[in-house]
Amino acid sequence: MITISNVGQFRMELNKILEEIDKRLFLIVSDEIYFLNSFVKSFKKIVPNEFKDFNEYTLFADEIKFQDLILKSSNFPLMGSKQVFFIKNSSKFSKDFELHLSKLLSTNPNSILVFLSSDTALLKKKKIINFFDNNGVSISFKKIYENQISSWIVDIARTHEINLSPKSCYLISEICGNNLSLIDNEFSKLKLNLNSNNEVDEEVILETFGINKEYNIFELQNYYGKRELKKVIEISEYFSGNNKNYPIQLVLASLYSYYQKIFQIQSLKNQSKSLISKETGINPYFLDQFMFSAQKINMKESVRILDTIKKFDLKSKGIEGINDDSSLLKQLALQILT
Template identity: 30%
Template sequence: MTAAALLNDLKSRKFKPVYLFHGEEPYYIDVFSDYIEANLLSEGEKGFNQTVLYGRDTDIITVLNAAKRFPMMSEYQLVLIKEAQDMKWGKETEDKKAGDPFLAYLERPLASTILVFCYKHGKFDKRKKTYKAIEKNGVVFESATIYDNKVPAWVEDFAREKAYRINPKASALIAEYLGNDLSKISNELEKLMLNIPKGNEITPEDVQNNIGISKEYNVFELQDALAKRDVLKANRIVGYFASNPKANPIQLVLGALNTWFTKILKYHYIADKSPQNLARELGVNPYFVKDYDQAAKAFNITRTFEIISFLREYDLKTKGVDSTGNTVEGDLLKELVFKILHV
């Protein structure tokens, strides 16, 4: 089940008796559990029918006792276990005679109890009988870490759901500078949207003004300078990066350049260079295809291979390998850009 389908079911009040939200990415775990906590019961029903427990302060017996209760003057009761990864889950027994009361409950859960486990920062063991019972009789949703190249599309979907449009360059800026932490991205977008009327397009300038990304000195402007062989602009940008290493860590810059040059290399090998096909094959918004056209003219296949080799070399140098004593990040970045443009 997709996140959108699950949220739609919750909004339609198509509830299951037990939910397990687990995975490395906490964003969706919070979205689903917060929605259930806020909307399953009315304010008047919550006093008698809502139980919120925290993993490190509870155990299976406590959860089981709460789940077995019946609601008072309500269709449902909610038993919500937050930080369930810290809970003492107990050992599953293979002894059928001894029985496992918790597993027995999960195999035949009460329809009037909505039991929710929020298991963060890791995957629940899918080999366990507990997992299989929840999967069979309820809903299991794994909130996996999103790949970096999928973040711009996620940002665009998030904006659309909030009744905004977002410029492709703006979504790419957000992805590049905030990474793939969806909670952080959503928080920054929510704050940004407070200053922009609904229905408007979020522009790169909006992102730069509200999320603290420099208008002139960012990795996209560096890529643009390299593609145009603009030595002065490229040196000015890396000089700014060197002076502001916390805002522009070399690992982030190297990662962005490596992704960019890898796509330039792929561009050279794509036979069908129509804009639609290039966008699909490179995994970019069609808005950026013209930038790859220009970059490919500046760096042929042989040169692109050489630059990717430089990037690997300087990545190792930032880690102290073959650095010949120079590990100052700003100096390494200046050396790298010099090689890209001149060697």
Template identity: 30%
Template sequence: MAKSGIVFESKKLYDNQIPNFITSLLKEKQLQIEVKAIGMLTEFLGNDLERITNEVDKLIASGKIKNNMITADLVEKNIGISKEYNNFELVNALAYRQILKSNRIVEYFGQNKKNIPLVLTISILFNFFTNLLHYHRLADKSQFNVASELGINPFFVKDYVAAAKNYSFAKVVTIIGDIRETDAKSKGFRNASTEDKDLLKELIFKILH
């Protein structure tokens, strides 16, 4: 360890723990944050706690926080994450089976693949539909039990309730298989030329139909 400083190490949190970390971090600073803004930050920054802390500090330093509330608009303008076209919104559109919105987001992804890599989208979709499969199996579907079992914020339980009505247990099993197949193809397995944007379009079509 260098004499001039202290090296701080901490275990990385699981992805589903990041929203609570962000909320707690901001609470210490007497700030609040919109749920949508939490989703945007979680998707964009992952579980890199140092990066999350730095970006939060940048938001505070911008002097643009009003009424002690960090909004999705503020995150979009100061961190560069689109509030309309991101994986958080894609999952939401799929949960409610909003076909037009889903297709618009996928089209945007295809035009911005450097900023929104397919591997990240596949991971997020896999996590959502795996959780949805778990939701279908739960006997107790009360809000707080679902939140506890899935490791999510209670606010998002309503999305799983809606998704369960749109996708049966059998359909979710099929979707998870389709996601795995897309993941394999994106890595070159039985796929020599199909681009990522077309793989995603095909996957979203299979999910919605």
């Protein structure tokens, strides 16, 4: 099985599809829809546009019988040399796979079958995985960690011919997290607001994502780092009054991640900036800002702040007493900065 863990490997495997046209059985499993859709786009290049109506099929495993798929893919292409079958929700075929895998080998040699599944439980079916490894290709994906997000965002931006500034990349990661499908969709919207050199500046990001220029998570972190209580409370109150756009759990998770990085920097004292950037996943563009904030408090204080954020997260979920969400962020600011 091919397990994709980074952008470079992802692009390499996408490009290999057209090179490995001799292989015709593919199993692609990921709970990130963006990955599945990207492979579909690559496979779609196999069938010329003029033949797509005849030789390209999108089927759903919960709507078609396995035997009917075998019969359909055993026919010759109506026109052209290849026909491609996309079978979505393929985990629904788990039992059929277990019993009738060998029947896939009897399909027409000019048929390419691409089984797509967002159910990662399918990866535990060793018999199925081994079959695709021996007779075709199976692909899975490693979890995307926080320090990898920026590279994926930049890569997706490039597919839309968009140039990102470091701050814009950071804003997108804070807003969307590792939801690559959402990021891809937002870039489609961004294309409508691009300036002449295709660079997405902060204003375009804010406009497209509906974020207030002064009151956003990036600015909240910035003022926490500077320990400017008045501005932190001001932004916190704005968030509390707009909790649909800024759910308290999202804000708390962002602050926790921010102070985790502060703690990591403190634990890497006297190390080079390049090493700190690599270990923490902080873009070098923002590293000085983080390092400045790390000097404002000591490690003991960082641990206290992380513990405080955890407690407020429990409060926001009603686990540690009943609290009014509208005042929690203000209370948090007072506990951290006073």
